[in-house]
Amino acid sequence: MQVTEFDILIVGGGLAGLSLAWALGDTRCKIALVERSPPRPTPDWDVRMYAVSPANADFLQAIGAWKHMASDRIAPVHSMRVFGDGGAQLDFSAYEAGVGELGWIIESSLMACELWEGVRRQGNLTLLCPATPQALQVTRGAAVLTLTDNTKVSAKLVVGADGRDSWVRAALGLRAISTPYGEMGVVANFECQHLHRGIARQWFRPDGVLAWLPMAGNRVSIVWSTPDENARELLALSAEELCARVAAAGSGELGTFRLLTPAAAFPLRLTYLPQIVAPRVALLGDAAHGIHPLSGHGINLGYQDAKALAALLAATPDWQDLGSERLLGRYQRERREETLSMQAATHALHHLFRKDFPGLKPLRNFGMNLTNRLPLLKSFLVRYAIGDF
Ligand SMILES: Cc1cc2nc3c(=O)[nH]c(=O)nc-3n(C[C@H](O)[C@H](O)[C@H](O)COP(=O)(O)OP(=O)(O)OC[C@H]3O[C@@H](n4cnc5c(N)ncnc54)[C@H](O)[C@@H]3O)c2cc1C
Structure with missing residues (x-):
């Protein structure tokens, strides 16, 4: 042969x-x-939306691929708000960190x-x-x-x-x-009532981690990493129920939601x-x-x-x-x-947010609030996360 x-x-x-x-x-x-x-x-919007770091947008640019990707389907992330499970908040901004964007949201x-x-x-x-x-x-x-x-x-x-x-x-x-996490990443795309202003949002919740990623136009893509049972329940909801559940889980920050791409789920493992x-x-x-x-x-x-x-x-x-x-x-x-x-x-x-030892919840929320008041540490974290050293 x-x-x-x-x-x-x-x-x-x-x-x-x-x-x-x-x-x-x-x-x-x-x-x-x-x-x-x-x-x-995908005929409409791909349900698999990824946050691509500036370092990798640069890589795709350097090899000549980035310019071929329809710019009207790509959204920059200008800032990020992370919410703890005990009222804490941590804000990152590209402006404060001295970088152009924190990342780009783009369809797989x-x-x-x-x-x-x-x-x-x-x-x-x-x-x-x-x-x-x-x-x-x-x-x-x-x-x-x-x-x-x-x-x-x-x-x-x-x-x-x-x-x-x-x-x-x-x-x-x-x-x-x-190591399976015993969780699934539930993803779906929505049109939202209020402008997202290029802000990515993430909530550490008792039922998992919910991220809203800003898409091009007035749309968001979600990744809800949640225990298998909860994921199955989310997948079984009607479009209206899912919209209401996701909007409420994010405290109604972007008003009401309309489902664009039905939910799908991916098992998660390390x-x-x-x-x-x-x-x-x-x-x-x-x-x-x-x-x-x-x-x-x-x-x-x-x-x-x-x-x-x-x-x-x-x-x-x-x-x-x-x-x-x-x-x-x-x-x-x-x-x-x-x-x-x-x-x-x-x-x-x-692990820090999934474990419930006595005293851990106030501690992790305290840590988030403290970090939020340390601009140098935040700037370092942003630069580390986006691959800009
Ligand atoms: C819910 C969720 C959200 C995510 N969000 C992000 C994010 O925001 N940012 C980020 O960076 N990453 C994210 N990821 C991770 C991302 O999806 C993966 O890291 C990425 O898709 C892996 O790409 P890959 O090319 O390595 O593998 P794959 O995408 O799996 O590609 C493998 C390829 O190999 C082919 N193949 C496999 N087996 C064979 C075979 N035997 N013969 C021939 N061909 C074969 C397949 O058809 C496929 O085309 C997320 C993942 C999940 C589950």
Whole structure:
């Protein structure tokens, strides 16, 4: 059976895999991307809305992808209000922190479709879609992937960008330590009565964390991370009941709501991998880590993985091995600190508000109010969260 040879084989054409492919567009690498189904545009508003950090908007700009994303569907976040469960409030503002925006709210499908269109036109890339892998064999000189139609492709480096239940990760037996939160992230889009003024809002409530993200126009997208039982109850509500419940949970800050996109729910879990590389293989995006969405960092970490790996690959001279242990070791070291610190901080914050030890509630609310009075600390927190150091 004939084996088609490539330099890099990316398994998974989600946001992480596509951004890596695009970032390698100007290199001499011969790339193949294996994806089981292409992204589809959503007729109305995608229910999966992500907060993209300024550092990643810069990354997408630098690779030439950002300008293709319809600007009238993207909303800047100018400030953020966080409410504790005992009356505390913490305000962050881009102006006070000396940055342009705290982030951008953008549809997952918009980013995916534009990135897909870009890589489709890329001269150094072959799209294998629809396609799924069935076997991966790593030898000294190359990794060989057999697809389910028995096609064989080989490469110096295989990148597993195939999401939280990564096939590549499983095929290699790379250990992933997953801790389910027992919660789901309930998402939905609404039109709201009052202007949101580019303010993101987040409530730490006894029934979970509710975020209202400002969308383009007078719309908000919500992520309500809540115990499974409560999530199921929210999903079963009629449109009117859901609008009333969400508006009331946010103390009516934006008046009444009208449902634009029906609610959907995603089970949440923390996933930690001691190793994100193996001989001739690197993982990135959700294949490499899983994080609670309360800090909105999942794909932000994935884009930074792609940026780091692309930079290392682009800087590798032609005569050097793209799948070398040295290169993969550097990639792993470069990504470890940011990933672990984001996972730890988000997990700790989640625990701080989910536990109910006596005295903890006033303490956490006191901590929030205190932080609110410390502009230098707030400015540091903002810069850390948006990746601006
Ligand atoms: C409720 C919720 C809210 C979130 N909000 C935010 C946010 O505000 N900001 C943020 O940064 N992140 C957020 N996230 C996280 C974000 O959704 C993920 O981090 C991101 O989608 C991961 O992208 P990925 O490309 O790594 O993986 P995926 O999106 O899972 O893409 C994997 C790709 O691989 C393909 N694939 C998988 N297996 C195979 C196979 N065997 N063969 C071929 N192809 C395969 C899939 O079809 C898919 O296209 C949120 C997550 C949730 C659940």
